[in-house]
Amino acid sequence: xxxxxxxxxxxxxxxxxxxxxxxxxxxxxxxxxxxxxxxxxxxxxxxxxxxxxxxxxxxxxxxxxxxxxxxxxxxxxxxxxxxxxxxxxxxxxxxxxxxxxxxxxxxxxxxxxxxxxxxxxxxxxxxxxxxxxxxxxxxxxxxxxxxxxxxxxxxxxxxxxxxxxxxxxxxxxxxxxxxxxxxxxxxxxxxxxxxxxxxxxxxxxxxxxxxxxxxxxxxxxxxxxxxxxxxxxxxxxxxxxxxxxxxxxxxxxxxxxxxxxxxxxxxxxxxxxxxxxxxxxxxxxxxxxxxxxxxxxxxxxxxxxxx
Amino acid sequence: xxxxxxxxxxxxxxxxxxxxxxxxxxxxxxxxxxxxxxxxxxxxxxxxxxxxxxxxxxxxxxxxxxxxxxxxxxxxxxxxxxxxxxxxxxxxxxxxxxxxxxxxxxxxxxxxxxxxxxxxxxxxxxxxxxxxxxxxxxxxxxxxxxxxxxxxxxxxxxxxxxxxxxxxxxxxxxxxxxxxxxxxxxxxxxxxxxxxxxxxxxxxxxxxxxxxxxxxxxxxxxxxxxxxxxxxxxxxxxxxxxxxxxxxxxxxxxxxxxxxxxxxxxxxxxxxxxxxxxxxxxxxxxxxxxxxxxxxxxxxxxxxxxxxxxxxxxxxxxxxxxxxxxxxxxxxxxxxxxxxxxxxxxxxxxxxxxxxxxxxxxxxxxxxxxxxxxxxxxxxxxxxxxxxxxxxxxxxxxxxxxxxxxxxxxxxxxxxxxxxxxxxxxxxxxxxxxxxxxxxxxxxxxxxxxxxxxxxxxxxxxxxxxxxxxxxxxxxxxxxxxxxxxxxxxxxxxxxxxxxxxxxxxxxxxxxxxxxxxxxxxxxxxxxxxxxxxxxx
Numbered sequence: 001x002x003x004x005x006x007x008x009x010x011x012x013x014x015x016x017x018x019x020x021x022x023x024x025x026x027x028x029x030x031x032x033x034x035x036x037x038x039x040x041x042x043x044x045x046x047x048x049x050x051x052x053x054x055x056x057x058x059x060x061x062x063x064x065x066x067x068x069x070x071x072x073x074x075x076x077x078x079x080x081x082x083x084x085x086x087x088x089x090x091x092x093x094x095x096x097x098x099x100x101x102x103x104x105x106x107x108x109x110x111x112x113x114x115x116x117x118x119x120x121x122x123x124x125x126x127x128x129x130x131x132x133x134x135x136x137x138x139x140x141x142x143x144x145x146x147x148x149x150x151x152x153x154x155x156x157x158x159x160x161x162x163x164x165x166x167x168x169x170x171x172x173x174x175x176x177x178x179x180x181x182x183x184x185x186x187x188x189x190x191x192x193x194x195x196x197x198x199x200x201x202x203x204x205x206x207x208x209x210x211x212x213x214x215x216x217x218x219x220x221x222x223x224x225x226x227x228x229x230x231x232x233x234x235x236x237x238x239x240x241x242x243x244x245x246x247x248x249x250x251x252x253x254x255x256x257x258x259x260x261x262x263x264x265x266x267x268x269x270x271x272x273x274x275x276x277x278x279x280x281x282x283x284x285x286x287x288x289x290x291x292x293x294x295x296x297x298x299x300x301x302x303x304x305x306x307x
Numbered sequence: 308x309x310x311x312x313x314x315x316x317x318x319x320x321x322x323x324x325x326x327x328x329x330x331x332x333x334x335x336x337x338x339x340x341x342x343x344x345x346x347x348x349x350x351x352x353x354x355x356x357x358x359x360x361x362x363x364x365x366x367x368x369x370x371x372x373x374x375x376x377x378x379x380x381x382x383x384x385x386x387x388x389x390x391x392x393x394x395x396x397x398x399x400x401x402x403x404x405x406x407x408x409x410x411x412x413x414x415x416x417x418x419x420x421x422x423x424x425x426x427x428x429x430x431x432x433x434x435x436x437x438x439x440x441x442x443x444x445x446x447x448x449x450x451x452x453x454x455x456x457x458x459x460x461x462x463x464x465x466x467x468x469x470x471x472x473x474x475x476x477x478x479x480x481x482x483x484x485x486x487x488x489x490x491x492x493x494x495x496x497x498x499x500x501x502x503x504x505x506x507x508x509x510x511x512x513x514x515x516x517x518x519x520x521x522x523x524x525x526x527x528x529x530x531x532x533x534x535x536x537x538x539x540x541x542x543x544x545x546x547x548x549x550x551x552x553x554x555x556x557x558x559x560x561x562x563x564x565x566x567x568x569x570x571x572x573x574x575x576x577x578x579x580x581x582x583x584x585x586x587x588x589x590x591x592x593x594x595x596x597x598x599x600x601x602x603x604x605x606x607x608x609x610x611x612x613x614x615x616x617x618x619x620x621x622x623x624x625x626x627x628x629x630x631x632x633x634x635x636x637x638x639x640x641x642x643x644x645x646x647x648x649x650x651x652x653x654x655x656x657x658x659x660x661x662x663x664x665x666x667x668x669x670x671x672x673x674x675x676x677x678x679x680x681x682x683x684x685x686x687x688x689x690x691x692x693x694x695x696x697x698x699x700x701x702x703x704x705x706x707x708x709x710x711x712x713x714x715x716x717x718x719x720x721x722x723x724x725x726x727x728x729x730x731x732x733x734x735x736x737x738x739x740x741x742x743x744x745x746x747x748x749x750x751x752x753x754x755x756x757x758x759x760x761x762x763x764x765x766x767x768x769x770x771x772x773x774x775x776x777x778x779x780x781x782x783x784x785x786x787x788x789x790x791x792x793x794x795x796x797x798x799x800x801x802x803x804x805x806x807x808x809x810x811x812x813x814x815x816x817x818x819x820x821x822x823x824x825x826x827x828x829x830x831x832x833x834x835x836x837x838x839x840x841x842x843x844x
Contacts, residue, residue, distance in 0.1 A: 030720075031720045031723055032720040032723040036718075036720075036723040036726070037718070037719075038736065040722075042432070044425045045428045045432065082348070082351045083502075092519060147552075151552060156558045164552060164561065256520070258520065259520075
């Protein structure tokens, strides 16, 4: 298993290199550059800016300069945000994104698993239907709309919660963003859990367990939960990366200082430094999560062996 | 049951937090500021959201009053030479940076040299080109910065020499490009002088925190010469680009001022928060550029047909919903140093049917009819309002025999294409940097030859007319303000009669101001410094 993990980590290196290379060149192929704003810059100013960011050099040189810096842990400057470099922006913003995403992840996973189980055990009875309704809401309402609705209800009409913003250490400011992020995630997990639980409850070994007189709870706890969790676990990796990258709308609407928005706005502004920096960060997270999920699988499913 | 309890607990906690925040005695202004600043360095910023932050913490020789007119700032008085080319500023006694160092004439000299230094790559350095040798230094022709027309006669006296008398120069000095920077810190830290651990202020507020993506936080500078009259103790400049979310937070009482509002909510605000929306004329023009380098738009009669068939009266009230006024000329009404009648072509007052008929005739003469239409591509940068206007104008052009292909792209791509001349009709806008007619008319000047390429600057349509250029050059050296205005009027009439571009509407500024705030006076520059505001609890 350790050898397997090591091999996986090593194989991630070429993947990372390819991703960085593709991303670097695709960005440069896109028309427009970081200094194409509403107003034309005087040619001397433009030339100086381009020289400052090495944009006046041949593309291949720029690529190697970038790689060289990257190997030294330097993500380079942002071309639009002058006050911070990319590493600083990520260092400031990522903890917020991580806090919100992880909180949403834990809450959503717990709720999703329990709700899915309840629905499966009460298949086609009222708890199942209520669940379907709540789940559908979470899946079909896009998160920017959900955010706006919750903001209006809890922030404006009821006034129970802050409508947005960030105050250091305030849990209240996290309630709405986390809810918006967690809802669709919980919805998807509960659907997965319900489906696989129903399947597991119909298997021979569960029937055997029941027929030898074990109580419902014991059957669930000892025999059903673990195998039923398999599809859920395989979703967790992509699910968490979805939460981490999907925080854009939530951060924008609630004015949180995370990094989700850089991903999109920087791409629109052709801020090469930030786009590459955030892409690389997300790439590492996704690679790490996939590895983690694969290892978790081995523990859950006796049929999976690593070589 | 449990859920109910949790909600009650959350509500109680919220109420406690609310009471705590209102119990605090400090007067805190919560300002919705739109975008995230790119920098705090006055030589590196370019947006109005950056101006709000930077203009509160640094003050120039002159500063803005509540109406955004120039009043004494760090300089308490000044003398202007007879011929209007030499300004001598006398600094106030006792002014200092927040680290205790005095603000000296040398800080201003250094700042102007840094601004013009090509290595600083300051986007708006050209606003101070009236200063002697400024343009030559900024373009690298002169490398000896001491030749710049800004001198320190002594610690307290700054002398600025201009290339030629410039009627709007004091106005230009209110701009952040004319702000001083602390020489002692720039010498020590370079561009990093604006990092939070180094930054100092000489204005009414000093910056204490910058959380990118969320807010900039400033507190009152007790050493400011007018601190006794500054009523706000601290300011949060909130980053929030989603206008609907900003309005929600305003309604929740979290913001005192919104610096923009969602146009489709304007009527709702008028009905439900009467008197709080401030939609006011603003010096700026929304227009379409026509690529005149290539056929068919190099033909003035086709440009005329396109322009007169745009029914501008419906755009502000009906399409945008915020009542922007239709534009027929090139210089906004109320622009300074521009006495005389507003340009208003004859066709503007004709019934629309007649205009359409005329446009049809013009196009038919050029060989285009609804059966054999002229196909044009209309480019705009991706934005709901730009799209609505483009769709409406395409519909107005269809009956006269023009088939429009709409093409939208994000801002960087859009302007890249405009600058490269890779378009037929393109959306553009211009906000005046300072209140002077030359600032918009310059957009229509012929480009300058640079090496083997032409630099067209912001003249995307590449309108070129030697007579127009001559009027602009003559106006630039004309000392008599009335004569200068006359020359500029002639230039505007000439270009507009040739349909150099299609002006569509005059911009408005859109603020929402809580009734708790006083001292917010509407003005055409949309500049409202925090030092003039007060907030009642």
